[in-house]
């Protein structure tokens with residue numbers, strides 16, 4: 001593969017992030033029985049930092065008012081499950097990456113908006129948060145692997161970001177990128193994956209009322225493992241379209257090729273709308289395992305959101321809409 005990745009051993013020591021260093025020191029001290037000391041004693045410099053990580057500056061924005069327009073047909077997934085059973089390949093290909101993901105520094109965090117827009121710009125996440133109105137929505141989430149959850153996300157409509165970006169009328173797609181920092185995300189050292197994680201949607205999808213940019217979950221800031229500080233939720237599509245820890249939105253007239261499509265184009269495509277009648281090449285999509293229960297439920301077309309989104313696709317029946 002023609003991608004040049006920096007290997008772990010090529011990193012200069014000074015580039016190791018303070019966060020990981022502090023975390024590791026805290027672990028060592030805790031394993032030595034100094035946990036209580038760290039928590040209570042006035043320690044100098046970096047050790048004091050380890051004891052009291054900076055509070056999330058956006059914590060006061062939560063919980064936000066729930067928008068009752070989006071109702072569930074099932075119970076909310078228990079928080080401890082939704083925040084410990086994850087797909088976030090930057091931190092490993094197994095589901096148990098929530099501890100590893102704590103190494104992700106989420107402040108400062110800059111979002112770039114560029115491509116076919118009136119004027120490209122960058123905005124710090126806390127400034128972006130000041131320019132939007134947060135609301136809570138209960139959404140179903142259906143992974144292409146045939147498990148599902150139901151989550152109270154907090155965030156704002158993606159349309160608000162599109163309006164802020166002022167795209168040119170020639171822009172037909174939004175291409176989105178996750179952070180790239182192999183120093184904190186060891187998965188990004190695995191050269192066989194096409195990093196950074198990338199996804200794309202059409203303008204009609206981006207401005208559909210369901211497309212939701214998530215900053216919170218369960219009435220609190222979204223945890224790192226679930227895509228802090230900014231991720232997408234596209235509840236009518238397979239979960240891999242809901243890209244995490246976003247740093248860039250590029251408006252373009254070229255259809256983006258997503259991370260999974262690039263990796264395995266015969267199994268994962270651009271549209272990836274949920275459809276129980278169209279099996280994945282290697283398994284059925286007819287039912288889903290509901291996280292936190294023994295239940296297998298029938299999967300619904302567009303994950304049950306057809307009334308909101310089916311019209312986007314009515315003239316596209318020759319496209320592979322369901323992969």
Ligand SMILES: Nc1nc2c(c(=O)[nH]1)N[C@H]1C(S)=C(S)[C@@H](COP(=O)(O)O)O[C@H]1N2
Nearest residue numbers: 086087088089143178197226239240242244
């Ligand atoms: N950057 C990034 N975004 C990602 C993924 C990933 O590996 N990396 N996994 C996707 C997949 S396959 C799913 S199912 C959801 C999982 O979100 P969760 O861990 O919050 O349940 O995130 C999606 N977004």
Ligand SMILES: [Mo]
Nearest residue numbers: 143144239240
């Ligand atoms: Mo997924």
